[in-house]
Amino acid sequence: MNIDKFKPAIVYAIYIASTPEKVWEALTTAEFSKKYFSALAVEAELKVGGAFIARAPDGSVHISGEVIECNPPRRLTITWNVNWPALVEKLGVTLVTYEIEPAGDAVRLTLTQAHDRPIDDDILSGGRQGWPAILSSLKSLLETGQALVIKMAPPQRMLEALKRLGIGTP
Amino acid sequence: MSKPEFVYVIYIASTPEKIFKALTDANMSEQYWDGNRVVSDWKIGGPFALELKRQDKHVTGKVLEFDPPRRLAYTFHPRHDGMEAEPPSRVTFELEQQKDQVRLTIVHDGFEPGSRALEGISRGWPFVLSSLKSYLEAGKVLHAPWYDTESAQRGAA
Numbered sequence: 001m002n003i004d005k006f007k008p009a010i011v012y013a014i015y016i017a018s019t020p021e022k023v024w025e026a027l028t029t030a031e032f033s034k035k036y037f038s039a040l041a042v043e044a045e046l047k048v049g050g051a052f053i054a055r056a057p058d059g060s061v062h063i064s065g066e067v068i069e070c071n072p073p074r075r076l077t078i079t080w081n082v083n084w085p086a087l088v089e090k091l092g093v094t095l096v097t098y099e100i101e102p103a104g105d106a107v108r109l110t111l112t113q114a115h116d117r118p119i120d121d122d123i124l125s126g127g128r129q130g131w132p133a134i135l136s137s138l139k140s141l142l143e144t145g146q147a148l149v150i151k152m153a154p155p156q157r158m159l160e161a162l163k164r165l166g167i168g169t170p
Numbered sequence: 171m172s173k174p175e176f177v178y179v180i181y182i183a184s185t186p187e188k189i190f191k192a193l194t195d196a197n198m199s200e201q202y203w204d205g206n207r208v209v210s211d212w213k214i215g216g217p218f219a220l221e222l223k224r225q226d227k228h229v230t231g232k233v234l235e236f237d238p239p240r241r242l243a244y245t246f247h248p249r250h251d252g253m254e255a256e257p258p259s260r261v262t263f264e265l266e267q268q269k270d271q272v273r274l275t276i277v278h279d280g281f282e283p284g285s286r287a288l289e290g291i292s293r294g295w296p297f298v299l300s301s302l303k304s305y306l307e308a309g310k311v312l313h314a315p316w317y318d319t320e321s322a323q324r325g326a327a
Binding site: 012013014015016102103104105106108132133136137139140144146148149150151 | 178179180181182183268269270271296297300301303304307308310312313314315
């Protein structure tokens with residue numbers, strides 16, 4: 001897979017009063033992800049080619065992918081495929097990169113979601129709505145010990161656009 | 171083609187009232203905005219200024235909307251580093267109360283293509299609003315790393 005073909009579609013930066021190591025841990029372990037990431041448990045084999053899974057509380061796999069780049073605690077790139085029928089076939093692979101840079105005493109975490117083809121804004125609206133909520137919650141968890149519980153309405157625009165493409169959604 | 175803009179959303183465990191206050195209070199902004207102060211009486215049509223204390227520079231503007239604790243808007247005209255030649259842009263904050271947190275949205279628009287100001291604020295707002303969040307949630311403030319580089323460069327000059 002040629003990652004140079006992928007162009008950023010969503011970029012979100014947030015500054016966190018924590019260490020790169022702690023932010024890396026929060027992004028890659030179930031102990032943290034279950035608290036800020038919609039109750040999903042992240043299971044990551046942290047090496048190039050390793051499996052990356054986000055598992056729902058009922059044990060089913062919600063997101064599955066592969067580690068493409070792994071430079072702890074600075075950079076992690078994974079293929080990020082939501083487990084809905086025909087999603088990858090119709091939209092191609094989704095690439096997610098977490099970049100962690102020191103910023104004074106804090107850390108700048110930059111999330112980039114990239115695709116190898118133009119993706120409709122209606123479909124991107126899901127991620128544009130979701131990522132700020134997930135990463136705001138991660139920041140609160142690391143800084144205060146409490147994640148945010150953000151109840152979001154299902155991203156209707158995105159779900160309807162996916163349905164029109166023949167992608168099965170819950 | 172629509173004009174360039176910067177949009178950012180962040181969720182803060184606080185109240186709209188506290189966040190709105192922090193966005194409009196000179197002493198509070200000096201804390202989380204790394205020494206910069208927002209200065210205004212917040213009368214519609216009246217002046218707004220962002221005093222960049224550390225660097226002895228400033229941003230001027232005009233108050234467009236003041237609707238606590240839901241909406242705040244002002245024009246934004248940096249008066250430094252050649253950006254005074256660009257027309258003023260516009261900042262709009264929207265605060266939405268949710269159950270245990272507030273969704274804070276900023277839309278900073280009205281830029282001409284190729285605007286240098288857009289580049290600067292795109293880097294700055296995630297920092298300022300992250301610091302505001304830390305300030306209200308954790309009693310911590312953040313320090314902008316680029317000020318150190320710029321001071322060091324000036325010191326070396």
